[in-house]
Amino acid sequence: MTKIKIKNLEFKNPLVLASGTFSFGDKFISVANQMGGIVTKGITLKPRMGNPSPRIYETASGILNSVGLENPGVDKFCTNILPELKSLKTNLIVNISGNSPQEFKALAQRLDDTEIDALEINISCPNIRDCNKMIGRDPKQTYKVVRAVRKQTKKIIITKLTANFIDPLITAQAANDAGTDAICLINTLYGIALDTKTGKPFLGGVTGGLSGPAIKPFALYCVWYVASRIKLPIIGCGGIVSAQDVKEYLLAGSKLVEIGSANLRNPYAGLEILKELNRLRG
Amino acid sequence: MIRKQAVVYGKEEIGPGIYSMWLKCPQIARTAKPGQFVQIAVNDSYEPFLSRPLSIADTTNNTIRIIYRVIGKGTEILKAKKDGETLLILGPLGKAITPVKNKNIVLCAGGLGIAPLLYLAKNLKKNNNLILFYGARNESELILLKEFKPLCDKIFLSTDDGSKGRKGFVTDILFSAHDILANAYCLYIAGPSEMIKKISNYKFRLSHLKLFGFLEERMGCGCGICFGCAVKKRGNGYLRVCTDGPVFDLSKVAL
Numbered sequence: 001m002t003k004i005k006i007k008n009l010e011f012k013n014p015l016v017l018a019s020g021t022f023s024f025g026d027k028f029i030s031v032a033n034q035m036g037g038i039v040t041k042g043i044t045l046k047p048r049m050g051n052p053s054p055r056i057y058e059t060a061s062g063i064l065n066s067v068g069l070e071n072p073g074v075d076k077f078c079t080n081i082l083p084e085l086k087s088l089k090t091n092l093i094v095n096i097s098g099n100s101p102q103e104f105k106a107l108a109q110r111l112d113d114t115e116i117d118a119l120e121i122n123i124s125c126p127n128i129r130d131c132n133k134m135i136g137r138d139p140k141q142t143y144k145v146v147r148a149v150r151k152q153t154k155k156i157i158i159t160k161l162t163a164n165f166i167d168p169l170i171t172a173q174a175a176n177d178a179g180t181d182a183i184c185l186i187n188t189l190y191g192i193a194l195d196t197k198t199g200k201p202f203l204g205g206v207t208g209g210l211s212g213p214a215i216k217p218f219a220l221y222c223v224w225y226v227a228s229r230i231k232l233p234i235i236g237c238g239g240i241v242s243a244q245d246v247k248e249y250l251l252a253g254s255k256l257v258e259i260g261s262a263n264l265r266n267p268y269a270g271l272e273i274l275k276e277l278n279r280l281r282g
Numbered sequence: 283m284i285r286k287q288a289v290v291y292g293k294e295e296i297g298p299g300i301y302s303m304w305l306k307c308p309q310i311a312r313t314a315k316p317g318q319f320v321q322i323a324v325n326d327s328y329e330p331f332l333s334r335p336l337s338i339a340d341t342t343n344n345t346i347r348i349i350y351r352v353i354g355k356g357t358e359i360l361k362a363k364k365d366g367e368t369l370l371i372l373g374p375l376g377k378a379i380t381p382v383k384n385k386n387i388v389l390c391a392g393g394l395g396i397a398p399l400l401y402l403a404k405n406l407k408k409n410n411n412l413i414l415f416y417g418a419r420n421e422s423e424l425i426l427l428k429e430f431k432p433l434c435d436k437i438f439l440s441t442d443d444g445s446k447g448r449k450g451f452v453t454d455i456l457f458s459a460h461d462i463l464a465n466a467y468c469l470y471i472a473g474p475s476e477m478i479k480k481i482s483n484y485k486f487r488l489s490h491l492k493l494f495g496f497l498e499e500r501m502g503c504g505c506g507i508c509f510g511c512a513v514k515k516r517g518n519g520y521l522r523v524c525t526d527g528p529v530f531d532l533s534k535v536a537l
Contacts, residue, residue, distance in 0.1 A: 023507040041509065049519050054500040056510040061328045063502065067509045070520065204512075213328045241328060264502040264510070265323065265332055266372070268285055 004036065004255055006182050006233050009117055009156045011036035011091060011256060013277070014246065017270055018237055018260035019095035019120060019160070020067065024081050025088060028267050035270050036256060037091035040077075042122050044096075045103050047073035051127065052204035057193045062212025062239070063261055064191045066205025068127040069097055074110045082114055093158065097122040099133075101141075101148035108152035119155055121146060121180070124162030124187035126209040136162040136187070139174040146178035158235060160184040163222045172226050182233040184258060185226060186219045212261040213239040220252050227253025241269070243276035283505065284309050285372040288346075291365045297425045299352045300394065301361055307371055308344045315378030316402040317496070317529040320346065321504040323370040324359040333372065334360070335501045335524070337398035337472075346373075349397035349425070375504050376528050379494070383409040385467035389434075390415045390481065392452050392473025396426055398496055399472050403433045411435050413462055417452025417473075421445040436462075453480050463488055470529075472496035479537040493532040499523040513537075 004011040016037040022028070025038045032038045050070025057064040072080065074096075085092055094116045096107040108119060123136035123145055135141045146159055159175040161168050163186040172183050188209025193202040201207070219238020227234050236254030240246060241262045249257045262269035288307035296302045310320065321333035334356045340347035352361050363369065379402060387410050389399045396416060403412055412433055417440040418424045424446055430437060438455050439447025448455050452473070456463075463469070463486060471478050471493065478495040502510030506525035513521050514536040521527070521535065 021503075021508055023509075027505070027507050050509065050512060052514070053512045053520075055512055056332075056500040056502045056508075058330060058332050058500075061331055063331060065502070065508075065510060067512075070509050070512070212331050261331070264508050265328075266285065266370075267503060267505050267507060 006255065007156055009091060013274060014250065014254075014256045015270055015274055015277070016091075016093070016235065016256050016258045017263060018258035019122065020065075021260045021263040024077070025085050025092055026081060029088065031268055031271050033089040034274060035090050037093050037117070038088070039093040039095050039120050039258065041071055042069045042095045042097040042125060043071050043074050043077050043107065044069060045074055045098060045106055047071065047076065054202065054204055057202050057208065059191070059193070059210065059212070060214055062210055062214030063264065064193055064203065064208035064210050065188070066127050066203040066208040068205050069125060074107055078110065078114060082116075086115070091117040093118040093120050095120040095122050095160070097125055098145075099128075101144040104145045105148040105152055108149040112153045112155065117156065118158060119149065119153065120158045120160050120184060121149055122160050122187070124160050124164070126164065126188055126190050126207065127205055134162060134164065136171055137164060137166045139170045142171045143174040143178045146175045146180050150179035156181045158182045158184050160187050162187050163218070164190050168222050169226050169229055172230050172232060176230060176232050180232070182235060182255070183226070184235040184237055185222045186238055189215055189218070211239070213241055215239050216245065220248055223249060223254050224252035240273070241265075243273050243280050246273060246277055247280065283373065283375065285370060286310065287368045288371045290363045290367050290369060293363065293365065296349070297423045300349065300423065300425055301352065302339070302347060302349045303360070303363070304345045304347050305369065305371060306345045310371065310373045311341045311344050311346050314338050314341050314346060314374040316405045317379035317398070318374040318376045319504070319528060320348070320371045320373030321375060322348070322360070324356045330355045332502065333504065335375075335504050337496070338374065338401055339397040340401050340404065349394060351394055372504065376524060377526070379529055381405065381409075382467065386411045386413070386465050388413050388415065388462065388466045388469045390452060390456055390469060390471045390473075392417050392477040393419070393423065395471075395473030395477075395496065399470060400426055400429060402470060403430065407433045413466070414438070415452050415456045415459070417441065417447075417455070419443065451477070453477060453484075456481065457484060463491060466491060468492035468494060470494050470496070475537070478532075482532040482537045494529055495532045495537075496529050497523050497527050497535070
């Protein structure tokens with residue numbers, strides 16, 4: 001399979017395991033090693049407990065999750081988890097999440113002298129305290145965050161964008177102007193499930209992020225729409241469960257794809273999709 | 283842990299809407315231990331999307347047994363499976379229960395919680411004395427009794443409607459069995475979360491008695507990569523039901 005490059009970073013195939021669906025890259029290493037890359041669970045400046053249970057609600061052909069960025073914080077990630085990832089034979093992309101340009105700056109600074117391959121700026125996770133304040137819904141904030149990270153690091157920067165209540169072309173442009181090397185489209189969509197017995201929200205985090213095959217046509221549309229209007233490498237993400245889906249995303253203009261929810265159904269999904277992709281390509 | 287096609291056989295309805303099924307998958311069967319579970323992809327389509335976590339209720343050299351109540355899309359599909367058809371299963375998952383010797387062990391089951399206790403009882407029987415407290419909605423839902431009889435020294439039953447055993451909840455008969463609990467090393471509890479919570483918070487006034495609960499939570503991956511099935515630790519933070527459990531020392535979790 002032909003190698004793919006984002007700047008000077010080579011990917012041995014277009015498949016990347018999406019943030020939040022494959023731990024920190026410390027599990028199923030034999031799967032991760034076959035992939036083009038693995039994105040860690042979102043890392044924040046301080047440790048985060050995550051949301052109360054239930055955190056998962058199954059929907060028609062998809063999942064709503066409100067995990068809420070459970071992670072040990074960047075310091076513990078660097079001291080306890082990162083050393084375990086030294087033997088990974090794939091690109092290690094660290095997903096960073098914060099509430100302000102300053103927090104993102106500090107995260108980028110802390111990670112800059114580590115051996116990770118790239119940063120994925122997460123300004124699009126719906127599982128934050130006030131989801132209306134999502135940075136990715138504001139092009140000015142998006143610019144400031146990407147700029148703050150860009151000034152801190154020479155590592156490859158991927159900005160993961162949202163399509164929740166914002167035209168992603170506008171934020172893609174902002175991220176591009178601020179110096180991102182690539183964008184990832186899309187993060188999960190806002191969602192809620194209500195318990196008709198109690199009248200209350202089902203998820204412990206009240207609202208959640210919708211993912212899985214249910215969102216694929218919309219996510220694919222976002223990639224197609226943005227790819228035809230801006231010259232920036234795109235990582236397509238949303239509902240990929242087969243090699244056929246991967247091919248569609250590549251046709252729509254993605255350079256790489258992220259596989260997310262499929263890993264929850266089957267931790268070997270990435271491997272199976274890769275095998276099928278190789279077979280289709282002969 | 284491995285993901286393999288397993289062949290279905292021996293499906294039977296053992297209670298109203300409650301099914302027992304054997305799955306032939308030698309690699310999983312030979313490594314499985316009490317306390318563990320499997321994730322079953324009920325079909326090849328993406329509806330339902332997630333796999334179904336089910337306790338291992340028993341094993342032979344080549345097969346594992348699962349027991350389920352038909353309650354939704356996933357279990358409806360399982361119910362329709364015929365002998366010889368296959369299912370993709372991932373397992374064994376979760377932590378195995380550490381075996382003990384020469385102890386008096388009390389098992390407490392509510393409803394389908396009886397299923398994982400069968401596998402545990404079969405493993406503990408040889409070296410320990412077992413006593414079972416078991417409650418269900420009514421007599422027809424008291425399943426697996428014939429299989430438990432040779433494994434337990436005593437069995438105490440309750441039903442919500444009084445059709446068999448004491449009328450009421452299993453917790454009523456458990457909490458009144460002070461002498462038995464005073465001589466017991468530990469208590470394994472499996473059943474509805476409210477029942478486990480009630481027992482976990484009960485003042486037994488028996489400081490030696492260890493309580494272990496089979497916890498359930500909405501699960502994503504079942505193998506520790508999605509952080510979806512959280513249970514609150516005593517103190518700060520969460521544990522994962524799939525990889526830190528599903529059987530927990532109840533002194534370590536806040537229910």
